[in-house]
Amino acid sequence: MKKLVDYRPTRAVVNTDAIRSNVGNLKKYLPDRTVVIAVVKADGYGHGAVESARAAFQAGATMAAVATPDEALRLRSDGIQQPILIMGPSPISFIKEATRQNITLTIPGSAWARAAVDELESAKESLHVHVKIDTGMGRIGIRSKQELLELFSILEGTSVIKVEGTFTHFATADEPQHERTAEQFQAFMNLVACFPERPKLVHAANSAAALRFKDYALDAVRFGIGMYGIAPSEFVASELPFQLEPALHLETEITFVKQAKSVEAISYGGTYNAQPGEWIATLPIGYADGLKRNLRGQQVLVRGQRVPIIGTICMDQCMIRLPEYIPEGEPVVLIGKQGAEEITMEEWATRIGTIPYEIAVTIAGRVQRQYFGD
């Protein structure tokens, strides 16, 4: 996997200090008893799971959370020794490996628990689990007191499964209306009260809830998008308790420059006509890198100025219009700051009608990641 040299100037530059600052500021803001679980699923929202987890731990996070067994194993093989929670359902075939690697799994329902108990029948080590409670997300989890009691009757008398935590997930914490989140929180508390013993880690909040509702912080918050310095929604961005610092810059360099001699069609479909005298530059980044085709028209930063992407975005390259001659090798920022200007993932997301989460995870694996920070 590890490349020695990368000859393409297109890179995602991650400032790990920004991650440390976002996690550190959240910790300062939350009650003392609340720990931070760093959510590094999907390769740390495209930022690099291991590097992001390390930065978060340095800033005081105590656990990492991922979505899948493979993501957890990757962290372990890269030397992460802190607790890891897999938040999604894991296949039963992974359970023994989870106990060997000390990876905490999520109980999505009682059928899974029954199968897990069978699987671990003669195991020496026990499995650590968090019980998922579905209070309105409608994805996975226990939905009623009856189901919860059934779960505890399955777990009763076995020492192979240790319930260390329980959690729920909010469906609308990033929206202005607060009622549904309040209802979900109350429903969660009602079910937590039915546990025979209160687990060590009771947690509910994602980034949006952690940043908005201190009252829901409980024992831990699962801090994902905010850790990377991105607001979960425009609404949350408008009421942040502290500044989030974006950690990722997407940069490249001009690889080719030309001046139109006559009216010249640019790119597939010939839908953009450069006028005589216009300076057109080519960038080595395209939709296979995460610069989605419908970002056509989006601006990039050259010498601190916004200039537009013109014509159809190709798989590996795209064209921009320059205000004047600028030579090959000139740095170009697609996401991040240059001079006084800044382009955010939120800006891309708004342009193409999605959320910044999707932009972050769409930056392709072939874009080299570079890290700096103390």
Ligand SMILES: *Cc1c(COP(=O)(O)O)cnc(C)c1O
């Ligand atoms: C992804 C995820 C999170 C993190 O959400 P953010 O909005 O990125 O903070 C928290 N909890 C669960 C269950 C998740 O799947």
